[in-house]
Amino acid sequence: MQLLSRGDTGPAVAEVRAALEELKLLEPADAALSVFDPALFDSALEDAVRAFQQNRGLITDGIVGSATYRALRDARWSLGDRMLCLQTTNMMTGDDVFALQERLLELGYDSGRADGAFGRQTEQALRSFQRDYGMAPDGMCGPRTLRHLGYLGRKVTGGRPGLLREQERLHRAGPRLTGKRIVIDPGHGGDTPGVRVGDVTEADLVSDIARRLEGRMAAAGMEALLSHGPQDCPSDAERAGFANTAGADVVLSLHVDANASTAANGLSAFHFGTGTGATSTVGEALAGYIHRELLARTRMLDCGVHPRPWELLRLTRMPAVRVEIGYLTNDSDRAALLDPAFRDVVAEGILVAVKRLYLLGQNDKPTGTFTFSDILQREEGSPIGA
Ligand SMILES: [Zn+2]
Numbered sequence: 001m002q003l004l005s006r007g008d009t010g011p012a013v014a015e016v017r018a019a020l021e022e023l024k025l026l027e028p029a030d031a032a033l034s035v036f037d038p039a040l041f042d043s044a045l046e047d048a049v050r051a052f053q054q055n056r057g058l059i060t061d062g063i064v065g066s067a068t069y070r071a072l073r074d075a076r077w078s079l080g081d082r083m084l085c086l087q088t089t090n091m092m093t094g095d096d097v098f099a100l101q102e103r104l105l106e107l108g109y110d111s112g113r114a115d116g117a118f119g120r121q122t123e124q125a126l127r128s129f130q131r132d133y134g135m136a137p138d139g140m141c142g143p144r145t146l147r148h149l150g151y152l153g154r155k156v157t158g159g160r161p162g163l164l165r166e167q168e169r170l171h172r173a174g175p176r177l178t179g180k181r182i183v184i185d186p187g188h189g190g191d192t193p194g195v196r197v198g199d200v201t202e203a204d205l206v207s208d209i210a211r212r213l214e215g216r217m218a219a220a221g222m223e224a225l226l227s228h229g230p231q232d233c234p235s236d237a238e239r240a241g242f243a244n245t246a247g248a249d250v251v252l253s254l255h256v257d258a259n260a261s262t263a264a265n266g267l268s269a270f271h272f273g274t275g276t277g278a279t280s281t282v283g284e285a286l287a288g289y290i291h292r293e294l295l296a297r298t299r300m301l302d303c304g305v306h307p308r309p310w311e312l313l314r315l316t317r318m319p320a321v322r323v324e325i326g327y328l329t330n331d332s333d334r335a336a337l338l339d340p341a342f343r344d345v346v347a348e349g350i351l352v353a354v355k356r357l358y359l360l361g362q363n364d365k366p367t368g369t370f371t372f373s374d375i376l377q378r379e380e381g382s383p384i385g386a
Helices: 011-022 043-056 066-075 095-106 120-132 143-151 161-173 202-219 236-246 281-297 311-315 331-337 340-358 372-380
Strands: 181-186 223-226 250-257 267-272 302-308 320-327
Touching: 011 043, 011 066, 043 066, 066 095, 095 120, 120 143, 161 281, 161 340, 181 202, 181 236, 202 223, 202 250, 202 320, 202 340, 202 372, 236 250, 236 311, 250 340, 267 281, 267 311, 281 302, 281 320, 281 340, 311 320, 320 331, 331 340, 340 372
Parallel strands: 181 223, 181 250, 250 320, 267 302
Antiparallel strands: 267 320
């Protein structure tokens, strides 16, 4: 193409001017000024071209040659402006392709170097993404694929697509509890009763809370499964295997803590996470809801929500949360746990937290005030947030 530089005139110059104005690199000129000619390559336009070139890593000469012209054309596209796909004869290029490539890379799909050109490798990465998220793997980036790309949080990066699938499933699951399958995992049982203080055992307490929770979940139309009977204590890997085989939507593991110091007390919740990289964001959200609901409904001390790579949390293919409901070795926590009314409050709080998870945060009830009967009413009536 013909090079454009200061002093040139013509429609090509006007086109370059329009592109730079759109990119906000050039003030739109006042067309009312009689001296102004949009088709003239003036010094203001030259400055804008230099700024653009510098921005794009091009030779900053203020002259529009083929590289600058191509870059200007590419810069006009932003993701969502047009359908993107592999074209063998005339490869699609643009900032939208660049954004797509960056997004795929960020999600752990190898689309090659982000170069703004939709080549074969970008197509393959896109197809893998579509397959993983239950779309037709057609390699075309249209509104549906974009929606899926936008749904996903930016927190989980570096090749843990399983964790991203959790989010995808959550968004598709809908707000109702009816039909959701929950595995309730009493932390102990059988030969391994867990913490024991006097004749009170962790196993007895958590299996009692598990049964209260199971009853409420069943009443709300959920399918609640216990990971094991009171006489058994499978390993964490076996519990995770049970949940995976059952195809559970969520796993809730119930424990009570102990400490050498009788002063230690309070509530903590755990979700999968390495602490440095991958985190189950859905698990984290659910752990947070449970934690907040239980703190609001009880007088337990806030011992935080923490990421842990523990087997039950790691090997489950769905969001899993472990709660440590107080310390049996602490007098006031133990007194609370021994009160059946307290265990009812805990069961209700956990159920509400699960409901909140499926409402995706769209809830008008403040933490601690949403009740079991509210839930039953809403399950029967029109779902909110649907
Ligand atoms: Zn335990």
